[in-house]
Amino acid sequence: MEKECKVARTGCIGTCSVGPAVLVEPGDYLYQSVTPDKVREIVRDHIVLGLPVKDMLYKNEAYFQKQHRLVLRNAGKIDPSRIQDYISAGGYSALAKCLATMTPQGVIYEVVTSGLRGRGGAGFPTGQKWSLVARSHNTPKYIVANLDEGDPGVFANRTLAEADPHAIIEGMLIAAYAIGAEKGYIYIRSEYPLAIQTLQKAIAQAKAMSLLGEKILETSFKFDLELRFGAGAFVAGEETAILASVEGRRAMPRPRPPYPANSGLWQKPTLIQNVETLANIPLIVQNGGHWFSKTGTPKCTGTKCFSLTGKISNPGLIEVPMGITLREVVFDIGGGVPDGKKFKAVLVGGPSGGCLPETLLEIPIDYDSLTKVGAIMGSGGIVVIDEDSCMVDTARFFTEFCVDESCGKCTPCRAGLARLKEVFDKITHGQGEMSDIATLEKSGVYIRDASLCGLGQTAPNPVITTLRYFKDEYVKHIVEKQCVAGKCFKTRDEEELE
Amino acid sequence: MSVNIIKLKIDGVEVTVPEGTAILKAAKDSGIIIPTLCNLEGLTAYGGCRLCLVEVSGTPKLFPACSTPVGPNMEITTQSDKLKEYRKMAVQMLLAERTHICSVCVADDHCELQAMANQLGVDHVMFERNWSQDEIDSTHDFLVIDRNRCILCTRCIRVCDQIEGVHTLDLKLRGKDSQVIMDLDEHWGNSCSCTSCRKCAKVCPVGAIYIEGEPIEHTKKRDIAEFIVERRNRR
Structure with a gap:
């Protein structure tokens, strides 16, 4: 064999759903779900004969088309150990x-x-x-x-x-x-x-x-x-x-x-x-x-990396220009919700982000637009939620996370979040009263305004946004004792089994 | 080093103080008392209880008066409907957090939390009360800690570290599980660093740390702040 070819271990290219991935240069040929057998084929056809194995190539071009990779310019392309x-x-x-x-x-x-x-x-x-x-x-x-x-x-x-x-x-x-x-x-x-x-x-x-x-x-x-x-x-x-x-x-x-x-x-x-x-x-x-x-918008330049997870066809790490709409990220890059399920909400900004409904998918991703609708840029976490999830349960889950992670220094975050979680437990176990909604709203806003650091100031975001955009689900839980997704009202024994 | 004297307004009253003074002190000097629980003159500011939050014109954010320095031409509001509501909320959260029953508390009538609730007009607690049942540590000869009454203001920790210079007390765990501990979580009686100076009991705003056999009005004197400052100056 006369051709020489270098094989290197690289970092992740960001296509989580189709790993392991192999990139052949020159030409940016990305092979998906590679196995030892497939490698043999790639070496024989592509490397030796120069004929890319078409049916093994990563087919979802939209995933990369709308991305703009500045920070991740070398991710998946260079050997990080050299x-x-x-x-x-x-x-x-x-x-x-x-x-x-x-x-x-x-x-x-x-x-x-x-x-x-x-x-x-x-x-x-x-x-x-x-x-x-x-x-x-x-x-x-x-x-x-x-x-x-x-x-x-x-x-x-x-x-x-x-x-x-x-x-x-x-x-x-x-x-x-x-x-x-x-x-x-x-x-x-x-x-x-x-x-x-x-x-x-x-x-x-x-x-x-x-x-x-x-x-x-x-x-x-x-x-x-x-x-x-x-x-x-x-x-x-x-x-x-x-x-x-x-x-x-x-x-x-x-x-x-x-x-x-x-x-x-x-x-x-x-x-x-x-x-x-x-x-x-x-x-x-x-x-x-x-x-x-x-790149990006005048007030918000450059790009931002987002971790796309949840009920989405193409989960992974993406980098997009600021100002791209949430719809483009969730549906064009992310490929929408899999298995024919219906999109319900998207949580933007990690565990203390905001849950946004479909009607807000046209907003551009930048710091100020996200803050306006109750979400945050945060760490760049985007979790897609489909019809199988209950918004009350989702808010309860993220509140519980922040209760566990509160440092305990200031009253609103330490004592307040724990009280919020108790109210959620009441509602999801069928003991909710209509006055609980007011308690959640009032204390959520208080915790946001009065907490010492960013953790407490953003922790009530899932609560505040689900109350703003999905209040009907709360009312259903409290009045009709019904959970549209069938997540709540389990007995303590059933919960333990799970 | 010369210190700049600056002018600002607190609740509409013009105040002149050295630059860098905390809002709390600037207000106090002109006779405006801002409610606090974790703060104690002579100790470093902590900013934990959030009772001293004030409004500063030009920003929607609230600032803790104990740790925020004044700036030139600041316009500060220490009393508003929103602030009153928020202070009541903080007190209710503290009352619901652990086990606070005034009638069976050693500090009844000498408790800063109780006084604060009265002063702010807290007449009910909107949250489910969380009756904690932590073991009381009375292993020390005369110092007792009942963590069910603790509001985690950390005055005891700070006085032990900054005034007595021992640092016997500190926190363990985090969030709602936080607890004041002695040494590496020893029973108080087994603590090898505690000097039994009693300062922790004296600065504790509630009945969490008290001195067995001593009348509570003697332990929890209201002029404790002066005591601390005087002690500090003497050192």
Whole structure:
């Protein structure tokens, strides 16, 4: 055989329903549900004879057509365990460009121009955050990359770390150069062993090539990077709780101000960014902020990764331009609800997102539009709910999750959510009264307005939105003792059996 | 370092205070008392009870007065229908959370939660009461903790750490299961770090920590804040 062909393990390409997947380059030929027998066929026909095996190719073109992959540019295409692969895909050239030709202010200017907003969920303008930290005269300064992705059914940050760890590291290096930090931490959950292993290897390789440590690329710029592991608390993803956890204390949020940009790790100015935000940075530096701002909407530029799960034909990890409609995501990319079932609702934003009905599917996905209808961008979790699910039960389930994950510091979140859950238990066991709806509404709004951190402030969203859009189901539960999906009114024994 | 003196308005009254002063203190200095439970002068602000939430014009967000510093030209509202409603809600949630029965409580008539409920006009609890039944720890010679009455304000933890400098007390678990513990969850009598200084009982706003054999009006003196500050200055 004369042809040479390289076989490499890559990160996930995002098509969860048809794994294992094999990508043959050149030409982006994606084979689905590959088995050892199928590999033999692919090698014989495609690699040796140059004839792609058509009936084994991934057929759902719509899945990729509407996507716009910036953050996931290398996911599934490079070997994450080899820094050489990242470099040959253009990696670390943005860092080189920064160090050789740009001032820190110049870098921040590009990030401001790009319009990039924090991908951790709150959507704070990234460039503005950087200028705040850069302006502070207090030293040393720190950077913390948030990889504490605790939402059930959300796996965007994990996939990014497993598929392209150097994009995160390069983003951190550029941020460090811009704000004048010399030390950074990646805060990652312990439940992500492969991501941890991949990042550890990537950090070691970057150090060996003098891309981390002293005299980076033979300049005076120095930056050291360390991993810090979470101990399994959802609330540790909140920015002030991360700080406490990195310092080795209990992961409990504290009131802001002071903001971490002024007083973060060990009371020093600290930049906290989600890893998805950081992975955008090399592209912005390489191509300019103006180039980046052309993707998405004017107020909400760039792309966002979403984890598509639930009752959907094509579950997986997608990256779409901001401003795309929910309908396009659920029906065009996601392929709609499988098995001929009827679409009922979509939960946008993870366990503390909002449940939106079909009538709201035309809204564009951006921070402000989602907030207006009661949902959040959050961690980018999209769960599709079909007619088999009960909305009261769904709201109860997510409330229970937040009850378990509340840190216990503030009254509304700790004591309030637990009371909400009790009201739900009453309703789903046939003891509901009409006054319970008012109790849920009143306390839900109170918990949202009065809680200390983002967890409590967003936790009632499933309750508030299901009450807003699916109130008839609550009334049916209470008045007629009926559950349209047949989920509720089980005896305690039946529940235990399940 | 010179401190900027700034002007702001609290409930329509013009106030002049050094920049960086907490809203709570700025209000108190001009005679406006904002309700609090977890806050105690002399200890770091905690921001947990959410009773001291106030409105700041220009933003729909509510801010805890204990930890939010004043800014120039701020317009702060400490009393409104919404705030009153929210404060009542917080007190009801605290009353429903564990086992609060005033008539059989050591702190009856000397309890800040009870006083707060009276002051705010809380005349019923809209939630199902959750009657917790945690074991009472009376293994210490004279300090007793009944966690069924605890409102998790963490004053005891903070006073133990910041004033006594011992850090015997801390929290275990999270959310509704959070509990105040001694050392690594020892019985109080077995705690090897506790100095038996009694500060925890003195700052506890409710009947969760008390001193056996001491009249409650002696333990829970209302001027405890001054006591703390004085102790701190003496150190």
